[in-house]
Amino acid sequence: MARKENRMTGKTLYLANPYGFSGQQRAGPLAELAAALKALGADVWEPFARNNQIDKLAPGWAYRVGQADLRDVRDSDGIFAVVNGCPPDEGVMVELGMAIAWGKPVFLFRDDFRRCTDSEAYPLNLMVFTGLPEQGWEDYWYDSVDGLADPDKSLARWLAA
Numbered sequence: 325m326a327r328k329e330n331r332m333t334g335k336t337l338y339l340a341n342p343y344g345f346s347g348q349q350r351a352g353p354l355a356e357l358a359a360a361l362k363a364l365g366a367d368v369w370e371p372f373a374r375n376n377q378i379d380k381l382a383p384g385w386a387y388r389v390g391q392a393d394l395r396d397v398r399d400s401d402g403i404f405a406v407v408n409g410c411p412p413d414e415g416v417m418v419e420l421g422m423a424i425a426w427g428k429p430v431f432l433f434r435d436d437f438r439r440c441t442d443s444e445a446y447p448l449n450l451m452v453f454t455g456l457p458e459q460g461w462e463d464y465w466y467d468s469v470d471g472l473a474d475p476d477k478s479l480a481r482w483l484a485a
Contacts, residue, residue, distance in 0.1 A: 335483055337366040337431075338400035340420060342413035344372025357433070360469045361404060365483050369396050371419075397422045402429035402482065407448060410440035423455065430455035431479050433466045 339361065343354035350372065361368045375392035378385050393415075397403065403423035405416050412434075423430055432452065439447050446453050446461075456464045463478040472479060 335366060335401040336369055336399070337361060338397050338403045338419065338423070339368050339370045339406075340397075340403055340416045340423075341370070341372075341406040342409070342416055343406065344370070344376065356469055357406070360472050364473060364480060366404075369400055371396060393419065394422065397428075398426060400428065402431065404431045404433060404479070407432050407434045407452060408436040410436075410438050412440075412448065412452070417452070420452065420455070428455070429478075429482055431464050431466065431482075432456075435467050435469075 339358060341354060341357070343349035343357075354370070354372070358368050358370050371393045374396060375389050378389060397419050400423075403420060405420045405423075406413075407416065407420075411417070420430065434447065441448055441450070443450050453461055463476075466472055466477070466479070471477070474480060475484075
């Protein structure tokens with residue numbers, strides 16, 4: 325069987341997610357999501373892998389992790405945010421807000437079926453969608469790992485551009 329070669333696009337994608345807090349989620353959904361993004365050619369910057377190898381007994385460790393994550397969001401080309409939960413993880417929301425403020429391309433992933441909103445248009449708080457276009461925002465929304473490679477959606481187009 326021929327092995328598909330992963331060709332990097334040169335684009336860095338910050339993978340904002342809450343999965344790194346759990347060993348099972350790190351080994352399961354996080355590994356699967358990161359592998360799927362890499363297979364599309366993204367250079368995936370996953371914060372738990374990049375910035376969490378610190379001594380948590382040392383004073384100031386939390387500040388250093390937060391600053392490293394902030395730098396990675398700022399220096400990445402785009403953000404892929406896992407927005408599961410009602411509400412989604414606070415850290416992911418801060419990272420998403422920074423990316424929106426810096427004008428980064430935003431891609432959202434939610435395989436959580438619960439609606440958490442007052443809006444009939446969006447499945448989450450409307451502010452989560454401020455980094456997406458008003459018309460066609462659904463092209464930046466993913467609800468399965470299998471859907472990431474859809475060539476008609478924004479992630480594949482962005483990585484190929």
